[in-house]
Amino acid sequence: MKIAVLSGKGGTGKTFVAVNLASAASSAQYVDCDVEAPNGHLFFNPVVDETHVVNVKRPVVDNDKCIGCQACVEFCNFNALAYVKKGVMVFDDICHSCGGCALVCPEHAITERDDRLGVYTLGHSENVSVVTGMMDIGKISGVPIIKALNTFRSELTVVDCPPGSACSVIESIEDADYCVLVAEPTTFGVHNLKMVYELVEGMHKPLGVVLNKCTADKNPAEAFCQSEAITILGKITYDPILGKLGSEGKIAVRQLTYYQLFFKGLLDKIIWEVSHETNANS
The missing domain is CATH 3.30.70.20 (Alpha-Beta Plaits)
Incomplete structure (x- = not known):
């Protein structure tokens, strides 16, 4: 099963959700497709076993x-x-x-040469195998790296997608069985949620939303989900402890029982959603 985690903008909590979902499983593969600014490895701090260069072909004219x-x-x-x-x-x-x-x-008169675009690394961190794509500075598009990352699939793979709804995001979710959209409780958050929701819907992928940074105030993102009959998979309360853990590069699931239980429950709910969708389509 491949689960893709998306958000309409950076800073919403996409990587936080993806890293903790993978960590909550007994065994999982985490694939960081946010190749322009990968940061999942900062939390996993994996032992790197392999590094592979990704090249693209460029024309050379005689x-x-x-x-x-x-x-x-x-x-x-x-x-x-x-x-x-x-x-x-x-x-x-x-x-x-x-x-x-x-x-x-x-x-x-035209031949081709290899042009290095970036690399991807294979590593491991406790119960998670970590695959990280990294685009070289100054390059324009990381899509070929993401294509290489898309070849990785295990019994449970969690894909950390780039933010937004551009070509790199489309490539990241191409092979996904389920999409998790992470949203903030703000008007701007709703704008970005709607953008990525329309993309995933257009690709006919089953999806659900995780509401992050929730407070006691009104939540426009929740209201949007209710108006569109979008499944709300869970709510994560605004918690300063998470900010502290994040600043220290620590994974909440590995530090606190509450979040271990929360993300295990979230993972179980996603697995149920996928199986329910599969049965409905069979």
């Missing part, structure tokens, strides 16, 4: 062979190539590494 037909330029929908001063110029930052330009070149 302008001595180029006859100026511009077939490659016309083919590229991303405008990553331009014909300038009797030669083809390549713009790596907007190249999507599809390889099409090399295929359409009649003179075979």
